[in-house]
Amino acid sequence: MPTQSKNRLLLIDDDKSLGQLLQEYLEIEGFRLDLAPNGATGIQKADKQYELILLDVMMPDMNGFEVLKHIRQSGNKTPILMLTAKGDEMDRVLGLELGADDYLPKPYSHRELVARIRALIRRSHIDADDAPKHIQLDLNSVHLDTATHTVKVNDVLLEFTTTEFRVLQALMQEAGSVVDKNALNIAALGRPIELYDRSIDMHVSNLRKKIAQVAGDDPKIRTIRGVGYLFVTGASDS
Amino acid sequence: MKLRRLLASATPWHTLFGKIFLWFWLSSLLIMAITNVVVKSVNKPFQLTEPTDIQVTTLVSHAHRVLDLYDLYGEDAFAELAHLNERERIQVYLVDENLTVIGTPRPPRAVFPLLAGLLNQEQPMIGTWQREIWMGPASIELSGHPFHILIRGIAEDADLPMASSYSESVIFAIALILSGLLSGILAWSFSRPLKQFRLASQKLANGNLSTRVGQSLTNRLDEFGSLGRDFDHMADRLQNLVSAQQRLLGNVSHELRSPITRIQVALGIAIQKAGPEAENILMRIERETIKLEVMIAQVLRLSRLENQMQDLQKKRVDLNQLLEQLADDAHFEAQASHKQVVFTPSGNNWVCGESTLLHSAIENVVRNGIRFTEENTSVDISTRALTFEGCKKVEIVVRDHGPGAPEDMLERLFEPFYRAVDNTSDGGAGLGLSIARQVVTRHGGFISARNHLSGGLEVVIQLLDCEATGGSDADAPCQ
Numbered sequence: 001m002p003t004q005s006k007n008r009l010l011l012i013d014d015d016k017s018l019g020q021l022l023q024e025y026l027e028i029e030g031f032r033l034d035l036a037p038n039g040a041t042g043i044q045k046a047d048k049q050y051e052l053i054l055l056d057v058m059m060p061d062m063n064g065f066e067v068l069k070h071i072r073q074s075g076n077k078t079p080i081l082m083l084t085a086k087g088d089e090m091d092r093v094l095g096l097e098l099g100a101d102d103y104l105p106k107p108y109s110h111r112e113l114v115a116r117i118r119a120l121i122r123r124s125h126i127d128a129d130d131a132p133k134h135i136q137l138d139l140n141s142v143h144l145d146t147a148t149h150t151v152k153v154n155d156v157l158l159e160f161t162t163t164e165f166r167v168l169q170a171l172m173q174e175a176g177s178v179v180d181k182n183a184l185n186i187a188a189l190g191r192p193i194e195l196y197d198r199s200i201d202m203h204v205s206n207l208r209k210k211i212a213q214v215a216g217d218d219p220k221i222r223t224i225r226g227v228g229y230l231f232v233t234g235a236s237d238s
Numbered sequence: 239m240k241l242r243r244l245l246a247s248a249t250p251w252h253t254l255f256g257k258i259f260l261w262f263w264l265s266s267l268l269i270m271a272i273t274n275v276v277v278k279s280v281n282k283p284f285q286l287t288e289p290t291d292i293q294v295t296t297l298v299s300h301a302h303r304v305l306d307l308y309d310l311y312g313e314d315a316f317a318e319l320a321h322l323n324e325r326e327r328i329q330v331y332l333v334d335e336n337l338t339v340i341g342t343p344r345p346p347r348a349v350f351p352l353l354a355g356l357l358n359q360e361q362p363m364i365g366t367w368q369r370e371i372w373m374g375p376a377s378i379e380l381s382g383h384p385f386h387i388l389i390r391g392i393a394e395d396a397d398l399p400m401a402s403s404y405s406e407s408v409i410f411a412i413a414l415i416l417s418g419l420l421s422g423i424l425a426w427s428f429s430r431p432l433k434q435f436r437l438a439s440q441k442l443a444n445g446n447l448s449t450r451v452g453q454s455l456t457n458r459l460d461e462f463g464s465l466g467r468d469f470d471h472m473a474d475r476l477q478n479l480v481s482a483q484q485r486l487l488g489n490v491s492h493e494l495r496s497p498i499t500r501i502q503v504a505l506g507i508a509i510q511k512a513g514p515e516a517e518n519i520l521m522r523i524e525r526e527t528i529k530l531e532v533m534i535a536q537v538l539r540l541s542r543l544e545n546q547m548q549d550l551q552k553k554r555v556d557l558n559q560l561l562e563q564l565a566d567d568a569h570f571e572a573q574a575s576h577k578q579v580v581f582t583p584s585g586n587n588w589v590c591g592e593s594t595l596l597h598s599a600i601e602n603v604v605r606n607g608i609r610f611t612e613e614n615t616s617v618d619i620s621t622r623a624l625t626f627e628g629c630k631k632v633e634i635v636v637r638d639h640g641p642g643a644p645e646d647m648l649e650r651l652f653e654p655f656y657r658a659v660d661n662t663s664d665g666g667a668g669l670g671l672s673i674a675r676q677v678v679t680r681h682g683g684f685i686s687a688r689n690h691l692s693g694g695l696e697v698v699i700q701l702l703d704c705e706a707t708g709g710s711d712a713d714a715p716c717q
Binding site: 015017018021022024025028058085106107108109110111113114193226 | 491492495496498499500502503504505506507510511524528531562563566570
């Protein structure tokens with residue numbers, strides 16, 4: 001990752017005065033925040049190297065989901081933190097489904113925000129450190145390669161978001177045994193699971209849907225209720 | 239209520255269709271019967287039918303008998319005829335051209351128009367009057383004077399079948415069916431649009447605000463048509479009002495939260511920049527801001543719930559699964575403050591409702607318990623099945639090991655913004671239990687609080703067993 005992107009963040013939010021406040025606050029915390037006052041500008045700016053994009057859902061003209069779709073469709077895999085309205089379960093589910101990495105309900109406390117940003121950035125740095133190790137996993141007709149950041153199921157290349165990729169990697173590394181939700185959360189989002197936090201379940205559900213497009217009814221990931229998830233090693237144990 | 243509904247379904251006169259149908263049908267039958275009586279009592283042209291050969295033979299043989307009697311007895315024959323008439327099944331009358339009855343007692347006056355009708359015939363014919371069957375004329379000559387013979391039988395008489403009585407019963411049957419059919423159509427034409435109205439208003443009441451009665455009604459020119467147009471107009475207004483309210487809710491949510499977010503971030507800057515003396519007071523501002531946000535969130539949640547409950551989609555919910563997950567999550571939260579949440583399942587319990595709503599209701603009760611239970615104690619969730627007034631119910635008991643509440647305050651716990659303990663730093667907005675009551679009541683359930691004998695508060699939620707309510711039927715007897 002180029003050094004110029006270090007600690008550079010992009011905020012896509014129509015609330016300009018909030019943006020300025022955040023700029024000032026995050027500077028104290030050691031981040032440089034660029035502002036995009038609307039979705040179109042946001043999509044343009046997102047092309048540059050950012051460590052993280054903060055994306056507000058409620059925006060006039062083009063809402064956060066559309067912006068998210070555009071960014072992900074262009075192949076940009078920068079971690080995205082969605083800023084959703086509190087209590088709106090649908091917003092979270094939709095955001096994660098469209099490829100956001102995590103969400104933070106509004107209004108958030110400044111502490112929560114910085115904690116989330118740090119967690120996601122820390123997670124992507126671990127990725128960067130992992131990269132030279134070049135892990136290749138080949139299990140149950142699923143092929144995962146950390147160098148190229150690609151997944152093939154039945155030799156078909158599938159598109160995954162960074163978070164989904166990490167979830168799959170964590171599950172495949174422990175294939176055959178249960179990975180509890182908290183460990184999965186730390187591996188994928190860089191933070192422990194919170195109360196009433198279903199984001200990891202959403203990411204797993206997205207993973208399953210995408211794999212099912214190719215593998216059909218052959219389940220690769222099994223739910224162990226109350227504990228976590230398990231990657232099925234082969235046809236023998238299903 | 240139950241009995242009345244049952245009666246209505248079993249007895250047609252409790253429905254509008256039945257009422258109109260039966261009244262109209264009965265009244266048309268009554269009119270027919272009265273008309274029949276009136277017409278029969280008033281003189282009317284009699285229906286004459288042709289007799290069969292046997293009947294003609296009967297008439298001719300009676301005529302010969304009169305001739306024989308006259309040959310034998312002369313003028314005394316008439317007295318003999320009267321004598322015979324009293325004994326025989328068939329009576330014979332001798333009349334002259336002017337319909338004067340000779341010798342025998344006169345038949346009732348009312349029958350004379352019929353007799354006059356018969357006399358005008360060239361061929362013998364049959365006519366009926368009440369239950370009497372008359373036949374004639376057969377012309378004879380006695381001492382050079384022309385006379386006519388008429389004979390009379392009673393309807394049961396096999397020799398003279400009830401020709402016109404038979405056709406009358408057929409006519410009556412046809413009239414019965416026809417008037418029944420017409421009454422049915424009339425009644426249906428009233429009850430069908432009403433049924434349409436009923437379906438539409440039911441849908442509307444269930445929260446489907448785009449419901450309209452449809453063109454088949456609004457295009458009508460009668461009163462149903464104008465009622466239909468008024469109904470649709472009302473539904474339009476209702477839909478506009480509700481959607482405006484929902485828009486307002488969304489806007490309020492966004493507009494109120496933006497400044498709070500800004501305050502939060504500004505506070506972050508202030509805390510970083512201010513010296514340690516100011517930090518305490520800034521933290522205090524932060525706590526109050528968080529509380530403000532929590533309250534806004536709960537008020538909004540309450541109104542969202544109310545909206546959602548307008549259109550309650552009841553499904554079978556596995557209560558054990560719901561409680562297990564809820565207890566798992568709550569336990570996780572409670573651990574941070576050295577408290578536990580323990581769920582003890584018992585048997586399989588299915589309830590009817592919207593699982594997200596039920597989840598949030600029970601969750602609020604459990605969170606309340608976590609807030610008040612002492613450190614190193616647990617909030618216990620248990621369930622049991624019970625039968626109350628013939629209805630199968632599921633009881634969920636959430637018990638904490640805290641201070642409980644004064645007896646006279648127990649009922650007030652479910653009021654919005656009410657706090658039994660004046661504790662302003664616990665982060666509660668005082669809406670959790672009132673949300674729970676809203677949801678439970680809306681599901682046909684019941685929620686109450688009581689102090690446990692050995693300390694702590696016990697909140698009891700009773701919900702209908704899903705088997706008992708028979709799925710999503712809103713008219714279920716246990717509702």
